[in-house]
Amino acid sequence: MRGLCRVGNVEKAFEFFNSMESFGCLPDLITYNTLINGLCRVGNVDRAQMLLREIEKHPEFSPDVVTYTSIISGYCKSGRMEKAVTLFDEMIQRGIRPNLFTFNIVIDGFSKKGDSDSALMMYEKALNGGLKPDVVMFTSIIDSHCRTGDLDKSMKLWDEMNKRQVSPNVFTFSILIHALCKANRLNESRDLLRRLNLRKDIIPSPFIYNPVIDGFCKAGNLDEANSIVAEMEAKGCVHDKMTFTILILGHCMKGRTFEAIDIYKKMLSVGCAPDNITMSSLTSCLRKAGMASEANEIELSASKNMKSGLSSLEKTTHLMTNMNIPVAV
Known part of the structure; x- marks a missing residue:
């Protein structure tokens, strides 16, 4: 049964x-x-x-x-x-x-409904009942306050979590980092990312880094964005398409076209295929910078690969060769 x-x-x-x-x-x-x-x-x-x-x-x-x-x-x-x-x-x-599992289920239910007050009330009931909150409980309540935009309460719960020596997991970090970036509180999200990088037991996914990188790129602080990328690589986290696109767009917006091209080449070298947004942003930037021939070359190479029906790996290799990028054989 x-x-x-x-x-x-x-x-x-x-x-x-x-x-x-x-x-x-x-x-x-x-x-x-x-x-x-x-x-x-x-x-x-x-x-x-x-x-x-x-x-x-x-x-x-x-x-x-x-x-x-x-x-x-x-x-x-x-x-x-x-x-x-x-x-x-x-x-x-x-x-x-x-038990703790029962409370966690109800708190998570309220969190997903956006009812942060009820989630907090259940948390207090658990404490009054002599239960010790775990990382699941804290993460759910933090998430509920982030969903309602009450980041200050979320950060207070983060502090309480640390006082109780409850170690945050990757989901706790992710929820807070995304919410802080959305509220344009970049320095706080950067601090959390530094703390996350110190955790040897967690290898974050790119989706945790991406909003922080995007925030600093949009703020025009490319040096900080590149510093985060270096930390990301040191941590063993492989860039995804979104990471590369954010960096290309960020460097294009600041007129750093040669660096944008280098990032684009790196994207190809690791077998990450650019999408239409990446391609159009880069070529548009190049044309504005008076580099029409480079833009045309990228578009032409991409177009040839699409028509040829090559595999993803063959398309990447072919495109790199057309752009005079060394290819390991």
């Missing part, structure tokens, strides 16, 4: 459930919890709650924290927070103590 529920075949699991008694095997709480979890996985939470009511009538066992948490999770994932909170309160009234 557990195997069938895990692969989403809940109806087949119910066939086994219904035939148990004929084999002299009576279902227990684990059986019911398995089916409830399976129903919630496929989004049939109302039917899962019906099973909860069935357990309540059973003379030999009662629902436990696992039973309630599964259904609460199902309602949270479907955005039905009123139902989730009603069950949460019912659970407490029945003398069943919610």
Whole structure:
């Protein structure tokens, strides 16, 4: 039954459930919890709650924290927070103590609904109940405040997280860095990025670096942007298409066309194919700088590769050769 529920075949699991008694095997709480979890996985939470009511009538066992948490999770994932909170309160009234996982589910549900006040209220309930918040809880509440634009509260929670010696994970860093960049608080996002770089246990993805690089490029501080790129490389994080495009656009905006071309060549050398935005931005910049022949050469080489139907690697190699870029063979 557990195997069938895990692969989403809940109806087949119910066939086994219904035939148990004929084999002299009576279902227990684990059986019911398995089916409830399976129903919630496929989004049939109302039917899962019906099973909860069935357990309540059973003379030999009662629902436990696992039973309630599964259904609460199902309602949270479907955005039905009123139902989730009603069950949460019912659970407490029945003398069943919610655990950290239960609180994290409800807090995450409120966070995704943009209800930061309710998320914070649940956090305080967890503390009052003697639970120690973990990185998942802190990250969810920080995310909820970032979604509503209350970055100051997010940063206070960040400070509290550090005071409690709870280590942030890559998601905590990512959420805060993106939110700070969006609010044009570049120096703070830069500080967080420095702290992230010191963590030997985390190798960040390019999407964490990209908004900070983009922010400094748009602010005209290319030296700082290039410094972040160097840190990114030292950390073992490979640039993606967005990283290269941001850098090309940034250098073009400052009139540093030769550096933009060098970045474009590097993009090709690592097998990262530019898109239309990258190409049009670079060629437009080159023409404005009086480098029409270089722009035409890039466009012509790209056009030939598109028409030739070469593979991505062949297109990159061919384009590099046309631009007189050394190619390792």
